[in-house]
Amino acid sequence: MVASPSVLCLGEALVDRLGPPGGDPATADPDQIDDRLGGAPANVACALARLGTPVAFLGRLGQDPIGEAFAGLFAGRGVNTAALQWDPRRPSRVVLVRRDRQGDRQFGGFAGDRGDGFADEALEAEPLAAALAGDGGLLHGAAWLLVGTIPLARPAAAAALRRAVALAAAAGVAIAVDVNWRPTFWDGAAAPDAPPSEAQQQLILELLGQAALVKCAAEEALWLFGRTSPEAVRQALPRRPAVVVTDGANPVRWTFGAATGELAAFLVAVADTTGAGDAFTAGVLHGLCARPSLLRGEDPAGVVELIRFASACGALVCQAPGAIDPQPSAEAVAGFLSGHWQRP
Template identity: 40%
Template sequence: MSEVTSWTPYPGGAPANVACALTKLGTPSAFVGCVGKDAEGEELVQLLQSIGVNTSGIQYSEQAPTRQVYVTRTAQGDRTFAGFGDKKADRFADAYLQAQHLPPKLFLEAEYLVLGTLELAYPQTRAAVFRALELAEEYHLKIVLDVNWRPMFWLDEQEALPLIEELWQYVDFLKLAEEEAQWLFDTADAGAISARLSSVEGVLVSNGDAEVSYCISDNEGTVKPIKVSVKDTTGAGDAFLAGFIHQLCLQGMQKLNSPQVAQEIVRYACAVGGLTATKSGAIAAQPSAQEVEALLQKI
């Protein structure tokens, strides 16, 4: 791309970003995915391990390389996904996660299963998603879904909507960007979406640095994110989600009935996302719990 002046490689990807952000905040996490037996895969695994993420759920592909995604960034820090270079979307290791090798022990020890929708794009990972949902049901995990819509990952975009809608019956907490909410529900109001999906316990609709609409245990409201100096928005939404899950783990489900607690949880998530946007490289930019508390005390 002629307007790009330089490329800097950063290991990451939404599931890895969330797992790392959780561990940095103090909530133990595990990453489940498939990487290639290559330098990029090794770098990601080493990074996860150095942060303290449980990597026992990682599978390795002998044939396919670790996925690399090109991301362009404006001077204002806004990012755009620019594709996969010269490879087709289904030619990467993460498209070959095998359902039969998901370790039940991870589900036994967990409280939450966090999913995106990209894994639905390929037959093998799709089977793994539904196997993970079976295990989550068996071990009584709460399901958190970040829609994380990325059309470039799909070979046939027409397949996406019905497959995403299959997940609604499983979801306990749903996070969407405003454009995803409009696409899927014709509204960006979290309360209206929650009413449509009667089984969910929480809905978050984010929109960059604009207000977050939330509905948690029937407590509805909006939170205006704290103003920060934005350098790179890559991974900020993943960090926001990690902040939310971290607070769910700390507060416990019983406290979600409190309107004040619901608002504090979303404000905390906004602080984690905001701080991540102040530095480059999604995982490298993620804050500690102390940095988040320091920012919240300023307001």
């Protein structure tokens, strides 16, 4: 019998087209580019499945080779796809990703648009609601709904996201939000490092106001809250959520209830940072599904171990190209942790 999903991951599944280190994927020769299945919610779903947490992916793909590849991937990983929608007209999205020679990446434009946009932008609210809340729907038995902010960039996907969040809240399912700010998804002409506008900030903050767990990068916290402190983010939001602030190779910081702290990053050889943050998010949710009380911060030492486990998930993904292929099993994470010390 297949276990009911503990985590539901809503949002985009797409292809990251990685250019050669220091090069441009839009102009590179075909033998110099590396197409990898990705998209933050899809990455988290696949990482959770690899770790052993039952998970479902909620999204929309084109009826094309990318969609077929994801169908095979999700089936192979054991990801529940009962709420996966198929678009007969719009293609799955291809994102152009530049990488510097240290493995850090920057998201540029897109490839494949035939004039109607991409499948993930057209996620439909009504079929999604039926899959979530109908008889035997996915919300029954779920602990978490994970969402990002990218669906907010387009009206149809934004409406579907808001419907899912409302249904989850009514069912007592906790909301986790990974800010995951990507300006080119909102405006194709925006610079890859552009901050959100005031209107975009308002949309994001409305979503964050419903979260029990917020993960954001330091620059995202600064743009949205004027400070990078996890406690400042927590105090600015009405539900006083648990907050994790990542900062690349700098220490990760958190506040879970009264438990606060930071941990230095693991020192590893970096091949590609794509998907490392998503693997981290999966590690956190995997741990919270096993020990829900950690969210309240009543066991500070347990929270440290939770963040350490999640950091190891991210470090392992950094050591090979792509966001999904290098994702570790729980056993691989345990092996990594047994051989690596992390400075508190």
